[in-house]
Amino acid sequence: MNRQVFHCIAAALPGLGLAGSLFWLGTLPPARAGSDVHCVNGSGTGCDAICGGGCYASVQAAVNGALPGDQIRIAAGTYTTPAGTVAVITKELVMHGGYGQSCGDGDFDPDLHQTVLDAQWGGSVISITDAGDVSLLHLTLTHGDGSGNCNNWGCGGGIYATGTSLHVGHCIVADNVASKNNGMGLGGGIYAYAPNRNVEIWASRVISNTGNTSPSSVYYSYGGGIFLRYGTAMLRENEVLANVGSSAGTGGMGGGIYLYNVTQADVLTNTIRGNVATAHNSSGDGGGIYIFGFKAYLAGNRIENNWTAPNWAGYGGGVFVSNQTEAHLTRNTIINNATAPSNTGFLAPGGGVFIASSEPVTLSNNLIARNSASDGAGGGVYVDHDAPAGPVLLVNNTIADNGGSGVVVWRYAALVLTNNLIAGHTVGVANTAPASSTVTADTNLFWNTSDPIVGSNPIQQDPLLTADYHLQPGSPAVDAGLTIPWLTVDLDGNARPQGPKYDIGACEGVRREVFLPLVLKQERIT
Secondary structure (H helix, E strand, O other): OOOOOOOOOOOOOOOHHHHHHHHHHOOOOOOOOOOOEEEEOOOOOOOOOOOOOOEEOOHHHHHHHOOOOEEEEEEOEEEOOOOOOOEEEOOOEEEEEEEOOOOOHHHEOOOOOOEEEEOOOOOOOEEEEEEEEEEEEOOEEEOOEOEOHHHHOEEOOOEEEEEEEEEEEOOEEEOOEEEOOOOOEEOOOEEEEOOOOEEEEEOOEEEOOEEEOOOOOOOOEEOOOEEEEOOEEEEEOOEEEOOEEEOOOOOEEOOOEEEEEEEEEEEEOOEEEOOEEEOOOOOEEOOOEEEEEEEEEEEOOEEEOOEOOOOOOEEOOOEEEEEEEEEEEEOOEEEOOEOOOHHHOOOOOOOOEEEEEOOOEEEEOOEEEOOEOOOOOOOOEEEEOOOOOOOEEEEOOEEEOOOOEEEEEEOOOEEEEEOOEEEOOOEEEEEOOOOOOEEEEEOOEEEOOEOOOOOEOOEOOOOOEOOOOOEOOOOOOOOOOOOOOOOOEOOOOOEOOOOOOOOOOOOOOEOOOOOOOOOOOOOOOO
């Protein structure tokens, strides 16, 4: 079906004479939708004249009355049920909030009419099973508890979806929990199991959800905000904020997002901020996003202020790329993320990005700055393989001010550096297991306290960066890079090159600050 928005079909007036009379009287009735449009408001009255499918007082009643492919419009208000779960869906539907009480086309204003579905901790807010294709638009989903889903673990406090192509747009998914029992928690806000299906989430806010809250749980929990398993996924223009993988018990992975064996995941222009893999004294990996196979493309995201764990070991404060994941991260700003503090005594590598994939991984045009990890453990980027693996390519990134070390490789890593700007660290690039790992570098700029690895054609000068890590006039990085034919834009979307050659680092071209004089006009008073 893949329909995200349906429009009412106006029924024709019985005759031209009647239409003319109503026009002159100024009493033309509102257009009536077809029988495939069902309406819900608090009273279950007053919307029959608009929607031909009927007027209901509860969301579940409208779902039960709908045929596959129908649309359900939900007026402003807060909807609950004694059962907890507000809607159980087993058929193709579009569920659309943001309407006034009449549910008319002209009464749609999601800023004015907020539609809230509240499960009151009695189950997942919305449960979807083998429904083909379901769209959820302009809804707020809150206080859901997914305990008992997924073979008595806990999945999807806000949305629990299996065997369904799921489309979530302009929604708020907030304050939900995947599991409150001893089992594993998967997807505090959204859980989707979608083999051979696709999941789209766009322009939505996933806020303050938790994978697991049970102190007695002995299982790891995954995806405080979002957990997607199998199928294809598109996440774009979302805000994933302040979610927690595990708040008690054992550790957590993917505080904001966890992608598990998704065939192709496109994560585009999202803000992933303030998420935590584990909020207690246990291990946690992937504070912002954790990717576990197969292919992932992350572009234009801001990944900021995410943590792995407050005290114990954690890997990948901002991003964790694991297992058999072929990934390309490009034009992302990965800033102020952290693993465990350096004074804890635990190994906590990869403050910005941790890479442990056996498949090729490419980072291009990323700003990776002000992240932190334990001492010598790659505050910016850490690459580790336990067996020979595909290469990790770093091309035209700016990796700056990440504490003790900018880039660290260990165990079977094959790292290739081209046109990167690496500055502001105690150690720029370090190879801690030289017998089994390799670093190849060509035409990079280094400006660190110590630069034991610089490779071929290095530039070792102050890069002259602005406060936001662009190049100032006179920077030695300008027109100093190699030509990368497949890299045609920079971090900001500007074309490469701007001059005769590529610039080194994530940003192409020079940023000039212009100060305009303040001109005061004095008016003569007469």
